Amino acid sequence: MTDALFPLDRGRVEVAPGAVHVPGWLSPERRRGLVEACRAWARGPVPIRHTVLPGGGVMSVRTVCLGWHWLPYRYARTADDVNGAPVAAFPGWLGDLGREAVAAAYGEDGGYRPDAALVNFYDGDARMGMHQDREERSAAPVVSLSIGDGCLFRFGNAQGRGRPYTDVRLESGDLFVFGGPSRFAYHGVPRVYPGTGDPAAGLRAGRLNITLRETGLSGGG
Ligand code: MD3
Numbered sequence: 001m002t003d004a005l006f007p008l009d010r011g012r013v014e015v016a017p018g019a020v021h022v023p024g025w026l027s028p029e030r031r032r033g034l035v036e037a038c039r040a041w042a043r044g045p046v047p048i049r050h051t052v053l054p055g056g057g058v059m060s061v062r063t064v065c066l067g068w069h070w071l072p073y074r075y076a077r078t079a080d081d082v083n084g085a086p087v088a089a090f091p092g093w094l095g096d097l098g099r100e101a102v103a104a105a106y107g108e109d110g111g112y113r114p115d116a117a118l119v120n121f122y123d124g125d126a127r128m129g130m131h132q133d134r135e136e137r138s139a140a141p142v143v144s145l146s147i148g149d150g151c152l153f154r155f156g157n158a159q160g161r162g163r164p165y166t167d168v169r170l171e172s173g174d175l176f177v178f179g180g181p182s183r184f185a186y187h188g189v190p191r192v193y194p195g196t197g198d199p200a201a202g203l204r205a206g207r208l209n210i211t212l213r214e215t216g217l218s219g220g221g
Pocket residue numbers: 118120128133142144176178182183184185187188189209211
């Protein structure tokens with residue numbers, strides 16, 4: 001089929017039902033703006049940190065949250081595992097970007113109203129093990145935006161951490177939307193490729209990933 005008949009198909013790859021990859025979706029200007037915003041969010045009110053897991057493990061990724069603070073394994077309005085401060089507000093413009101992203105992936109935004117963002121920073125050695133995102137009380141999609149160094153993203157299945165999985169390389173500017181049957185699939189980042197980034201975006205090294213979520217929570221959680 002041609003792009004003239006199906007303009008929405010341009011550059012979209014449906015990796016699994018409901019899991020849509022749109023390479024290079026973020027314009028260079030938007031990448032720069034998001035890097036600037038992430039720098040400000042990383043400073044506070046809750047500083048970006050390595051999450052400590054209940055068993056004592058320390059995540060290699062550094063994370064800062066907006067709207068709701070994620071800690072293992074719940075959301076809260078205050079960063080109870082960092083400095084106790086109220087989490088920064090979820091900006092309206094980021095919700096608008098999330099709706100635009102869902103529309104780019106699925107052809108319509110489905111009334112998407114994200115209320116939480118997790119900003120993950122990966123240095124060259126950081127990894128994220130296979131996991132499910134299950135703390136949300138909503139089946140709405142997760143929107144993922146990547147900036148900086150490329151990585152290997154492993155998209156698995158909803159039954160367990162193991163095979164079958166699909167390996168996808170994510171690059172600076174890529175959008176991924178995970179909805180429908182893909183929403184509760186296991187996924188992870190087994191490696192980052194240092195030096196493959198996007199200096200024009202304002203990141204000298206490392207990888208940023210911003211995920212938007214609907215928590216389905218209200219009030220103080
Ligand atoms: C599929 N982040 O923050 S983004 C996470 O690149 C997380 O930092 C990774 O996994 C990162 O939880 C992967 C892609 C992603 C995010 C959330 C998902 C894929 C997902 C939720 C459900 C299914």
